[in-house]
Amino acid sequence: MSDEKKSIQSIVTPTRLEYDFTPGAATARFLRGVKEGRILGQRCPECSKVYVPARGSCPRCGVATRDEVEIDGKGTVTTFCVVRVPSENIDLKLPYTAAHILLDGSDIPFFALIQECEADEVRMGMRVEAVWAPKEEWGATFANIRYFRPIDEPDVAFEKFKEHL
Numbered sequence: 001m002s003d004e005k006k007s008i009q010s011i012v013t014p015t016r017l018e019y020d021f022t023p024g025a026a027t028a029r030f031l032r033g034v035k036e037g038r039i040l041g042q043r044c045p046e047c048s049k050v051y052v053p054a055r056g057s058c059p060r061c062g063v064a065t066r067d068e069v070e071i072d073g074k075g076t077v078t079t080f081c082v083v084r085v086p087s088e089n090i091d092l093k094l095p096y097t098a099a100h101i102l103l104d105g106s107d108i109p110f111f112a113l114i115q116e117c118e119a120d121e122v123r124m125g126m127r128v129e130a131v132w133a134p135k136e137e138w139g140a141t142f143a144n145i146r147y148f149r150p151i152d153e154p155d156v157a158f159e160k161f162k163e164h165l
């Protein structure tokens with residue numbers, strides 16, 4: 001047996017991070033909305049863009065957004081990625097799709113999972129709708145919207161959402 005010193009090449013250390021999220025006034029309004037099954041945004045008084053979830057001000061105009069707008073939960077996939085790498089925290093069949101969805105009546109995409117179709121069926125311009133968790137599970141959390149699924153509507157032309165990528 002050799003007396004050579006053995007060096008440590010790597011170690012495995014489990015880590016865990018727990019934290020509380022303090023949402024601020026605008027996000028708190030959004031989260032109270034989803035607790036009631038509503039998707040709320042706010043409209044900029046200057047450029048009329050609708051932000052979902054609202055952050056309390058328009059990033060383009062720098063003014064406060066106050067007018068509340070209710071969004072119905074249908075939208076269009078603008079961009080997406082297919083996930084083929086497993087994760088301990090995500091219990092989904094691989095591959096699955098995460099997408100930016102431009103909700104009807106809003107001006108910024110909303111990030112969500114696409115389910116109820118194969119990953120290779122997802123495409124830019126595809127029409128989708130929100131699928132909510134059972135009402136008894138609703139809390140003040142994005143998790144109320146489980147995912148989006150395709151709906152039987154014609155794809156939206158790229159020209160109509162290219163400004164929202």
Ligand SMILES: [Zn+2]
Nearest residue numbers: 044047058061
């Ligand atoms: Zn604006």
